[in-house]
Amino acid sequence: MKIRNIEEQDLQARVDWMNDSRVNATLNIQLPVTIESTVNWYHRIQGNKTRRDFSFEKDGQLVAMGGFTDIDDKARKAELYIFVNPVLQGKGLGMESVRVMCQYGFEQMGLQKICLYTNSDNLAARHIYEKIGFVLEGFMRKEIINNGKIKDRCYYGLYNEKVKDKILPPPLLITFVNILKNNRIQRESFFLCQDFQVDNRTIKVVRDDIFPFIGGGSKARKAIAYEQYLKEHEYNAVVTTGGIQSNHNRAIALMAARNGWKCHLVYHGTEERFNSEKGNALLVRLTGASVEFVEASGISKAMNDAMERFTRQKCKPFYVTGGGHDLPGGIAFIDAVKELYQYGVVNNYKPDYIFHASGTGSTQAGIMVGLDLVGWSDVKVVGISVARQEERGKQIIAEFANRLGSYYGLGKDYTNEVLFNTDYLYGGYECYTHEMKDYLQKVMLHTGLIFDMTYSGKGFYGMMDVIKHHGLEGNILFWHTGGLMNMQK
Numbered sequence: 001m002k003i004r005n006i007e008e009q010d011l012q013a014r015v016d017w018m019n020d021s022r023v024n025a026t027l028n029i030q031l032p033v034t035i036e037s038t039v040n041w042y043h044r045i046q047g048n049k050t051r052r053d054f055s056f057e058k059d060g061q062l063v064a065m066g067g068f069t070d071i072d073d074k075a076r077k078a079e080l081y082i083f084v085n086p087v088l089q090g091k092g093l094g095m096e097s098v099r100v101m102c103q104y105g106f107e108q109m110g111l112q113k114i115c116l117y118t119n120s121d122n123l124a125a126r127h128i129y130e131k132i133g134f135v136l137e138g139f140m141r142k143e144i145i146n147n148g149k150i151k152d153r154c155y156y157g158l159y160n161e162k163v164k165d166k167i168l169p170p171p172l173l174i175t176f177v178n179i180l181k182n183n184r185i186q187r188e189s190f191f192l193c194q195d196f197q198v199d200n201r202t203i204k205v206v207r208d209d210i211f212p213f214i215g216g217g218s219k220a221r222k223a224i225a226y227e228q229y230l231k232e233h234e235y236n237a238v239v240t241t242g243g244i245q246s247n248h249n250r251a252i253a254l255m256a257a258r259n260g261w262k263c264h265l266v267y268h269g270t271e272e273r274f275n276s277e278k279g280n281a282l283l284v285r286l287t288g289a290s291v292e293f294v295e296a297s298g299i300s301k302a303m304n305d306a307m308e309r310f311t312r313q314k315c316k317p318f319y320v321t322g323g324g325h326d327l328p329g330g331i332a333f334i335d336a337v338k339e340l341y342q343y344g345v346v347n348n349y350k351p352d353y354i355f356h357a358s359g360t361g362s363t364q365a366g367i368m369v370g371l372d373l374v375g376w377s378d379v380k381v382v383g384i385s386v387a388r389q390e391e392r393g394k395q396i397i398a399e400f401a402n403r404l405g406s407y408y409g410l411g412k413d414y415t416n417e418v419l420f421n422t423d424y425l426y427g428g429y430e431c432y433t434h435e436m437k438d439y440l441q442k443v444m445l446h447t448g449l450i451f452d453m454t455y456s457g458k459g460f461y462g463m464m465d466v467i468k469h470h471g472l473e474g475n476i477l478f479w480h481t482g483g484l485m486n487m488q489k
Contacts, residue, residue: 001100006053006065011038013062013085022086026122028146049073052109056097063088064097068105068114077113078105092346095128102132102158112160119144120152123374127342134158190221191339193477196447199464201476204351205449206340209456209482215250215283217455217482218333218363222324223251225332227259230318237262237310240320241299244269245486247455248323250280253287262315263289264306268296279485323360325396330366330404337370351379352474355466357459357481358383358420361393365401367479368417372410384462385422386455387429394418424462430454436461455483 006014017023018033045051053067066082080101084094105111118125120139130136138155145151192207213220230238238256242249242265249265256263265284267274271293274281284291294302303319310317320326344350354371358364364383371379385393401414426433432453440457444450451457463478 001063001096002057003054003097003100003104004057006042006055006067008039008042010055010062010065011035011042014038014065017065017083017086020086022089023083025147026119026125027083028144052078054101054104056093056100058093058096061088063093066097066101068101068109068111071109075113076111077115078109078111080105080114080116090345090348094125095131098128098132106160114158116156117153118156119146120154123338124342124345126154126156127338129156131342132158191336191343193340193343196449198443198447199468201467204349204475204477206336206477206479208336209450209480209484211482213251214254215247215280215482215485217247217251217484219247219251219324220482221336222248222329222332222362223255225328225335226252226318226320226324226326227255229328230261231259233318235261235316235318237264237315237317238320239264239266239303239306239310239317241266241268241303241322243267244274244277245280245454246322247280247483247485250283250485252320253284253289256289257287262310262313262317263287264310265289265291266299266302266306267291267293268299269293279487283485323362325360325362325400327404327407329362330369330400333363333366334370334373334404334408337367337376338374341374341376350376350475351477353472354379354381354477354479355459355463356381356383356479357386357455357457357483358393358397359386359388359455361388361397362400363479363481364397364418364420365404365414368397368401368414369404369408369410372405372412373408380419382419382421382463382466384424384459385420386458387425388422389425390420390422393420393422421462421466424458424465426458432458439464449480450484450487452483452486454486456480 012035015033015035015038018027018029019031024031045053050071051067051069052071054065055062056064056066062085064082064084066080068078068080071078080098082094082098082101084097102114105114116129116134118129134156136154137157140153140155142150143153190211192210194205194207196203196205208216208218208221210216211220213223238252238261240249240252244267253263253265274291274293292302307317307319354367356363364381368381371377371381383397397418397420398414405412405414425431436457437453439461440451443460451460460478466472467476
């Protein structure tokens with residue numbers, strides 16, 4: 001990528017791009033833009049020391065324009081702007097241009113801080129800036145009118161001391177960076193999407209099964225979101241519940257252990273089985289979390305009692321609903337959908353169907369709301385039930401989706417939007433057929449993907465059977481939510 005000062009020969013292209021709806025949809029400019037006004041602007045900025053305007057070329061082609069405005073030599077700071085040739089959008093050129101410009105600003109202009117403003121609903125741009133290392137420093141409500149609509153604005157900043165490990169491009173498919181920082185908090189983000197050939201179909205798989213937190217899976221992704229929330233609100237103890245081989249309990253216990261927080265887990269199952277099994281149960285035992293065992297009817301009382309004990313011990317405990325069925329758990333998958341959306345922008349991909357193993361329903365609710373937030377409302381999300389019957393499963397998912405939607409101001413009723421398939425229960429939780437097991441073993445040998453029989457395996461098998469018997473076409477995505485520690489029990 002070549003960066004140079006804007007030249008008069010670039011001005012017609014600048015006019016054409018800014019008048020294109022794909023560009024001006026996110027710019028706050030007066031339309032239409034004319035060549036006369038642009039030429040006048042170009043002559044006015046010559047010798048203006050408070051701004052620098054650039055053109056970007058790649059392989060001899062003009063691909064983007066941008067620059068720095070409000071350059072403050074004393075504070076050594078400037079505001080960045082960028083827009084990409086509309087016919088070349090979605091090819092990663094915007095990110096590449098911003099990286100080059102930031103490097104130029106820090107190394108050639110001696111800037112200490114680069115800031116920018118963007119509309120809050122411009123999720124693609126925000127994701128790019130966060131990937132590079134920009135930190136959200138401010139949120140301004142109803143700040144500006146864009147295309148006749150009042151928009152909220154976000155203010156981002158990037159500092160020179162962070163640039164060395166941020167300017168180099170990350171791998172295309174894997175992003176493992178800190179996307180939210182302040183004086184106390186670091187949040188981890190991970191997204192990996194891969195293609196696999198199964199039964200002569202290309203199936204795209206989101207690999208949360210290898211999420212980089214011990215044991216991985218959707219519960220690990222949620223645990224990171226809970227960790228951030230608990231730090232922000234200065235909690236130092238946590239209480240939750242699950243079954244003997246609960247992925248959720250394992251993730252929460254490990255999260256608490258690495259922060260030095262107290263953790264109490266209420267199990268519905270026997271102490272004998274808990275102490276004899278490996279997998280999730282073993283990892284929980286290693287964390288030193290306190291545990292107790294009750295009948296299902298006694299879970300609520302046991303958790304409330306634990307909350308009171310922690311309070312008497314001068315702790316500040318947080319009550320985590322089983323399975324992560326709370327706001328942080330839902331937000332974790334809304335954020336994950338934003339990462340999927342950015343993957344789609346870079347790779348020109350959009351799913352028609354998203355399948356996953358559905359348990360407590362918080363993952364499905366988060367994905368559904370996330371799709372609405374990124375403008376992919378037409379994507380169908382199909383949960384393959386691992387335990388719940390249809391009526392109860394749909395109800396729980398819809399209620400949680402309505403809660404999440406209200407939090408984000410969507411005002412949408414999800415009651416009749418839930419796709420929840422119960423054809424593969426095979427008797428209920430942890431139940432499966434020999435046919436399912438044999439099929440998954442063949443898939444594992446062919447692809448290297450690993451499935452457990454309780455969660456992800458049931459989801460994947462159900463998806464492939466639905467594709468076969470219903471003749472589904474289009475782009476199929478499977479969200480691998482993990483559950484692999486169950487295989488070690």
